[in-house]
Amino acid sequence: MLQVNVLRQKTEWVKERLAVKNFKQPELVDAIVAMDDERKKLQAEFDALQAKVNASSKNIGKLMSTGNREEAEQLKADVATWKLQLEPGKKQAAETEKKLEETITLLPNLPSEKVPKGLSPEDNEVVKQTEVPMLPETALPHWELTKKYKLIDFDLGNKITGSGFPVYTGKGAKLQRSLIQYFLDYNTDAGYKEIIPPFMVNEASAFGTGQLPDKEGQMYFVNEDGFYLIPTSEVPVTNMYRDTIVKQEELPVKMTAYSPCFRREAGSYGKDVRGLNRLHQFEKVEIVQIVDAEKSYDALEEMVSHVERLLQLLKLPYRILRLCGGDMSFTSALTYDFEVYSAAQKRWLEVSSVSNFESYQSNRLKCRYKDESGKMQLVHTLNGSSLALPRILACLLENNQTENSIVIPEVLRRYFGEDAIG
RNA sequence: GGAGAGUUGUCCGAGUGGUUGAAGGAGCACGCCUGGAAAGUGUGUAUACCUCUAAAGGGUAUCGAGGGUUCGAAUCCCUCACUCUCCGCCA
Missing domain, CATH: 1.10.287.40 (Serine-tRNA synthetase, tRNA binding domain)
Incomplete structure (x- = not known):
């Protein structure tokens, strides 16, 4: 606000x-x-x-x-x-x-001076792009690969719950767990404190980070208790600091959390929702920072490099976008999106969104600190995915496929325990 | 889910209708004391909004949240949230 x-x-x-x-x-x-x-x-x-x-x-x-x-x-x-x-x-x-x-x-956050003008995703500015790999024509999209290697069962998810709720089985489940573990270790090594937050929040929390009233219909709501299922762990984690006065020397606060994320995704359809591309329940590891007002853009750059390094370590082709005014979220002042290239689908998939909210969230959260001169200041809040699991998994399966196996990236092997699937 | 007891400032804790934003203590900050430290001692120690503004000052609100009673509420009543104890249920 x-x-x-x-x-x-x-x-x-x-x-x-x-x-x-x-x-x-x-x-x-x-x-x-x-x-x-x-x-x-x-x-x-x-x-x-x-x-x-x-x-x-x-x-x-x-x-x-x-x-x-x-x-x-x-x-x-x-x-x-x-x-x-x-x-x-x-x-x-x-x-x-x-x-x-x-x-x-009703007013969205003000975009920073760096934000390009524009109306739609086409107007986003490509800040950086790695080389895009070519796969042979016989390469399979991830929804075929998950079937071939029995990694994910979409039909079973349909039966148990409905579309958008996949069931990870066997090595698919283990690969997913390996990724989560790797992401968390990578984040905590960089100084982020690990958090396991509640997966449902009350109305005040949903308002605090700006999901309400803007995204009312996008969240699952438990009517009996008045709770919202979290669309991202940004919500509970950032709200840890709601109604607090932080000591300046405690800043920056850096936190990371793994959580499932629940999104109703009303209105999505077609190839966008195929396979793992868009789900109602997915897993994500998030990073959150709470910082001095003057330091938030340094923190943003730091987070961007942090996420970029992670993609490099996974050896995935990626690009970084600076979102234009029309594609940015309601609450953000500056957002960088990370997309990985899904070689078999020949399309870019968003796997992370790193944003500086400046004081937009903290003004709602009432999270403040006293600066050197003793004056109360609103903190700045930032967050980013590091990373969203399903599309990373999709991309990893597609890009790392061979004739009869999936090669596991080097950095995951100590978690996964094998070099390849198949 | 049922019954009961609670929720006061950074913390502990007093306070059951009248100069109580709130006793007392601890902590913290600054000063005195000291060769230095401890002890001792003095002062200070919330937030929001309004007004004023160079600063100070003044006003309003806030004792879990929201409503009510009253000229007046931390204190009485109602609703809700949370904590603890016992019973029930249960991973």
């Missing part, structure tokens, strides 16, 4: 930035500032009257204790009339504040 003071002080600049994100209602910025003016005015009025009431109430107490009953009763009557005046002001102030909150929540 953006800060009202920023809207107030840099109104035109805010509108320019929103335009980069293709935000269509710049007039809301002015409306919000006006609501804030109104809010201040109402509060000042209310506070003044309330102060009078409070002071008189104290006086009544004194009068009562000195036995001055009559005067106390008189004052009581006065206060009662002031209180009647107080009611409408209180109500109006609350309504204005609520409206303000609702409206400012």
Whole structure:
């Protein structure tokens, strides 16, 4: 959530930035500032009257204790009339504040200066791209390979739950586990603290990281308890720091978590959902950082290199995209996407998204620290996948296939225990 | 799921209707004391919003969350969340 003071002080600049994100209602910025003016005015009025009431109430107490009953009763009557005046002001102030909150929540985060203009994925900027491998025409897509080597059973998942819930079997399950373990070790070696978070969150948490109200229909919801199944461990992990004041010397906080992720993916169809390309339940290892406001872009670069190195170690072909305003998430200020090349499908698959949210999440989370001058500052939050499992697995199977085997990447062998499948 | 007891500031802990944003202690910060340290001692030690602003100051709110009663609530009532104990159930 953006800060009202920023809207107030840099109104035109805010509108320019929103335009980069293709935000269509710049007039809301002015409306919000006006609501804030109104809010201040109402509060000042209310506070003044309330102060009078409070002071008189104290006086009544004194009068009562000195036995001055009559005067106390008189004052009581006065206060009662002031209180009647107080009611409408209180109500109006609350309504204005609520409206303000609702409206400012509609504004997405402001994109950083580095964000390219654009409307769709075609406008993303390719920052880096490795060589793309060519496979023989007989190469199989991963959904054939998983069948051939009995690694994943999609039909079984359909039976047990429904589409998008695959069953990993035998070596497929073990390969998946090996990847998770490898990712976690790689992250913790780099100083990220390992977390196993809850896989369901309450409404406050879903709001804190910005899933609500923006992604309401994309999350599974447990009605009886009011819980959301997490769409990513970013949500519970970042919310560990909701309503906290962090000591500056404790920053940066670096955390990594493995979790399943649940997404309803309403509206997806076709080749996008084939095999492992898009699922309702998938596994992911996430990295999260909570940092000083001035250091967040250094942290972002660090995370990007961190994820890039991981892809290099797995020897997968990849490219890094700087997302354009139109393709960025609602909450992000700058996002780098990582895609791996699925050689048998001849397409790029997103496996990581590394973002700096600046203070957009922390303003909702109320996560702050005191800077050197003793001033309260909102922290900056960042996160990234390191990495999303299914597409890594898909790509790994496709790119590493031979006539009658799948070659296991060097770095995974000590986890997997074998050099190849098949 | 049932019954009961709780939830107070960084922590411990007092407080059952009236100058209580909140006793006391610990911790922390700064000062005094000291050759130095410990002990001792003094002062300070929340957040948000508003107002004012060079600063200070002032106002409002906050004692798990939200509502209510009252001139006045940390204190009384209601709802919810969480913690603990016992019973039930259970991986």
